[in-house]
Amino acid sequence: MTDPNRRKFLEAAGSLATAASLTRKAHAADAPVGVALIGCGGMGTSHLKLLAKNPELKVVALSDVDSDRLAAAAQIVVEAGHAMPATHQDLRNVLDDKSVEAVWIATPDHWHAPAAILAARAGKHVYVEKPCSHNLREGRLMIEAARESGKVMQVGTQSRSTAHIIAAVERLKAGAIGDVLVAKAWNSQLRGNIGHASPGDPPPNLNFEAWLGPVPERPYQKNLLHSIWRFWYEFGVGDIGNDGVHDIDIARWGLGVQSHPSTVTAAGSKYFFDDDQQFPDTQYCIFEWPADGTVAHKRMLVYEQRDWSPYVQEGFENGNAFYGTRGMLILGKNGGWKLYGPRNKLIEEMSGGFDLAAHHQNFLDCIRSGNRPNADIEINHLSTSLCHLANIACRLGRVLHFEPAAEKVVGDDEADGMLRRTYREGHWAVPKGV
Template sequence: DRNEKVDGYNDYRRMLEDKSLDVVCIATPDHWHVPLAAFSVIAGKDVYVEKPLSHTISEGRLLVSLARKHGRIIQHGTQARSSEGLMDAVEYMQSGKLGKIRMAKAINSQLRGPIGSVPDSEAPAHVNYDLWLGPAPKRPFNRNRFHYKWHWFWAYGTGDTGNDGIHQIDIARWGLGVKLPKAVSCSGGQLFYNDDHETPDTQVATFEYDDVYLMYEMRLWTPYPLEGHDNGNIFYGDKGTVSIGRKGWQV
C-alpha cells in the first residue's frame, strides 16, 4: 500500500550482498531452507524461515550453532503460535482444568488428489532450473516435481507431515508443554496413490514422553473429518478433553 519500490533478484547471492537488508524471509521449497538460512546468517541477516526448518536434526543444530556464532535471530515459521485463540486454548489446558493430560492427538486428515505420472521435459525458459535444484541431486526437469508438487518428493519436500502435519504436531507439543521425546516410532506408506508421489499418503507416529503420549495420524485420502477435524488436535485429560480445529476450540 505504501507503493515502495522493491528490488527483485534472480540469485540470492546478489540479494545477500545488499547491506541495507536486515531480515531474510525464506519461503522456498524445503531443500533450500537450511542453505539459505545459513548463508543469510553468515551475511549478517536475521532470518524467518518457513516450516519445516530442515530435513534432518543435524541441519537444525547447524543453524542453531550459526545463529549463536554470528549473534543473529532465526525464527521458525510454525505460525499457529501467533494465534490468540490457540494461546487461550493452551492457557486453559495448562491451567489444570482438564486434569492430568495423558495423551494428545495431532490430526491431518484430508483429501489430496493424485498427481498422475508425467514424463521429464525441458524447463520453462524463464526458470533457472540449476539454481532451483541447488543442493538437490541433479535430474531432468519434471513439472510434477516443480511448483507445489515438489512437496511429494524426498529430494525437495517432506511430504504432508512437513507441509500440514507439522503445524498440528507443534500445537500438540505446545499444549502439552513438552520438549524432546525419549522415543519416537513412525510408519507409513502409499495405500492410495499410484503415481509419481514418493512420500506417504498414510502415516502414523508416536512421540513418547515420561508421562504422556503424542499421537500423529495422517490420511490424505479421506473426504471426511476425523473426530470432527480435517486438521486439528485433541487433548485428553482425566477430567475432560479439548478439541482444536481451524474454526476454533472447545472443551
C-alpha cells in the first residue's frame, strides 16, 4: 500500500517538476539571449564551446586583442553551425552593440573590474572570471556598478553551482560535523617555470597596448603572456587568486562567514622557482573572524600553497578540509568528498566534478528571473579579498588588522595603500572612484 504522505510528496514533486519544465520551456521559447565573449584565451575558449551549443543564447560578438585568438574563436562559433559573430579588438565595440545583452569576461585579471564595470554601466549582464578583481578596491566598485545598474554579475567560481559541493555545504550547514570552527584550503600542484626574459617586440598578432589597457605603460616581454601574466603583480593575483581562490571560496562558504576577516597572518615567497614570476610559490595564510564577544562565533581559515608538488594532498591537488566539533569533511572540488564522524568513522561520501554548464545556466536563469546568481559579485568580493589581503601580508611580512565594514587596514598605511593600484593616467577604462 502507498504511504499517503509519500503519495502527497510525489504529487507535489510531480507538479513542481512540471512547473519547472514549463518554466524552462517558456524560457526556451523566448528569443535567445544575445551574448559576447571578451577574452578568447584558454578559459574563454572553454566558455565559448559551451555557449556555442546552448540553444538559450546566441553568440553575437567576440573580442580579443590577439587577432589569431579572435579568428580561432570565431571559427568555433561557425563550426557549431552558427552565423559568423562580429569580431572586435576593442571591447567598447561590444558594449555599444545593442544585440549584446550579456558578456562573458575571460581576460587577464587586470581587465576584470574595468571591463565588468563598463559592461554593467552599458546595460549588459556580466559573467566575469575569478578572481573578480585585481585589487580590493576594484571589487567594491564592481558591487556598486552591479547594484546601480540592476544587472546580474556572476563570477566564474563554478563550484557555487556544482552539485557535490552544494551538497557538502548543505551537510555542513545542517550540523553534520557539529560547529565548523576551522576550514582549510590547499593548492598543491606542480607549476611551470616562466624563465627570465628581456623586453622585446610583441608578435604582430598582438595589440600589446590594448592588452595593457588601464595598466601603466611597460615594454612587452615574452614571459608576460598569454596565461602566465597571473604570476606578475601588475596583471594577476598570483596562484592564490588563480586556483587558490576556488578553494578559498569553498572554505569560506562551508565555514559560513559572510564578512571580511579581522586578522590576516601570512608568510611565503619564492622557495622553488628561479624565474621572473613575482608572487610566492609557497604560501601559508591564516584568516581569523572575530568572536563578536562570544567564543562560539570565532572562525579560522587556513590556506596552504605549494606550487612545486608532484603529488597530491588527502587525494586532491586542490582541496578543502572542514574541521567540526563532531567530525570532519574532506573535499576535492574535482573529485568528491568524505564525511567522517568521531574516531574517523566514514559516515557519507559523494563524488563529482566541476559543473561549468550549471554555472552558465544559473547566470541565464538569473537574467530572466532577476534573482542574485550563485556566485554573485558580493560573494566573490569577500573570497577574492582574502587573496588580496594574504598577498599584502606576505609582501610586507606583517600581520594585518582589518576593519571589515570600512574595508581598511588599521594602523598600517602602507598595507592600506596596497588595497588599490596605480592606473595609466587618463585611460578610458580606469574605473571611476578608484
